[in-house]
Amino acid sequence: MTNYEIARRFEAIADILEIQGENPFKVRAYRVAAETIDDLEDDLATIHERGKLRELPGFGEAIASKTADFLATGTTAIWERIKDAVPAGVVKMASIPGVGPRTAKALWEALEVASVEALEAACREQRVRAIAGFGAAKETKLLEKIEAWKRLNEKMSRRWALPLAEKLAAELRKIEGVERVDIAGELRRGCESIAEIEIVVGITVLISEELKDAQLRVRTEAQKVGGLEWKLEGKYPGLISSVKSGEPEIWVDITDINAFEETLFGCTGPVKFTEQGLVWHDSTPGFLDVSRLTFIEPELRDWPDVLELARTGKLPKLIVEADFKGQLHEHTTWSDGTASVREMAEAALERGYAYLAITDHSPLLAIANGLSRERVLAQLEEIEALRPEFAAQGLAILSGLEVDILKDGTLDMDDDVLEKLDIVVASVHMRYKEDEAAMTARICTALASPHVDILGHPTGRIMGQREGYPLDIDAVIATAAKYGKALEINSSPERMDLCDEHVKLAKAAGVKIAINCDAHSVKSLGNLDWGLCIARRAGLEIGDVLNCWDLKALREWLG
């Protein structure tokens, strides 16, 4: 099993134990193990071979032994024992924000509802309010939560769809006769939520009998992937095989390797784009539209005016990962990160960055071990002590804070402390259930503060779980423009906040964007892709993105 699969398995164990009412600390131990695995750079198999599993944080005797079981056999005793104890639908119910394990268990036991759909029906039939501990108000709220959850999960978040597609692609690559495998469709276009996973498979076999064989092997391999159930149909020529699963729909397109690029183009879509008179030009890596040869980046192909922009030579020159000079919103062990300032700085150096801002949490966020004013000042001393050593290697460590925006728009730290810092990211973490006017005023007040540089995760959304708080985004953008403040694309996969549409609006208003990993570990410093695809879909160029600037330009902007 891969790291990813084992981590998901430990999470599944935690979910089930939690619903069963197990000791919450035991439940947490499994979750911590999953987090540790997600943060690993190396394969668990390699670590196990070296006999180092027990050295991983949160890995005691039990977790290490279960990990070894998973590596050797694909399962372990506790998983076999509990995997069927709680229906998957009940686990799903518990995952709906605001429901939780206790409530899911109570509903399951009292009404025998074992799926989100059954629970929704029970709410509509007013059967929930009859249960002890529930009432009409709770029933109404529950229905609202289910509806919000369904809206958010109509499509699969990129966060989950991409690993799934990569896993499938890796399996397909192992098949003999398969020359090339690429992910196409919405994923290639950088979409944040995915209705269809499309994968193009290029094969070398040209005889139809052999091709049939290859398809058979593809089918066999595909069935093994991700625990999904596959149904695969296909015929030659054209070789479009549809593979259906619950969510999202999965297409595997098998093509002769000589027609690979053309197929990849067609399967990348969207249909509106590919049908607009473009033909694949196979002698040049690009597409020949009627007037002019131009390669149009997949992320731009959803723009309604992209062909006109291409014809007139006005396509934006999209940023790539190599353009990034540093990162501006990271956490350390001072608050809720897992790496020290030094470790984060070393990781930034390894990535070739010229600067790194340390922005731990402010005191209100007690659960994240937010920093009091005294601790901010102490951290500042530590940073200043580390600076010469890292400056000599070409890395500037910027001091900062991710300061909470309080209910009235004031900041969770004294001005004289903020004044001493290089950079301040202001974010909302608490009391986000306010109406649009209040939340907009609150955020705009914060943006007006002379100390604030960047508005962190501006809408507060969590992919697949929580809609952003109600916000007049136009007013926020206008305020950011007025005071010369940047908005963040938070690049952590669970946030991806702002979305591409909002970023496009911000760019049009001349507002600068910071693309930040919001890293809580060394590994998550590499989470740039999630924000990068939003930036590229929004057409951002180097000039639009603060952390694509060199240190001098950044410092000038910070003032």
Add this chain to the structure above:
DNA sequence: GCCGTTTTCGGCCCGACTGTTTTCAGTCG
């Protein structure tokens, strides 16, 4: 289940919000 020890078991990030069971349990970040 992990951890750090007073090496064998007690403590495990904590404060706010919500609905209702009206005094606290469940959930969230």
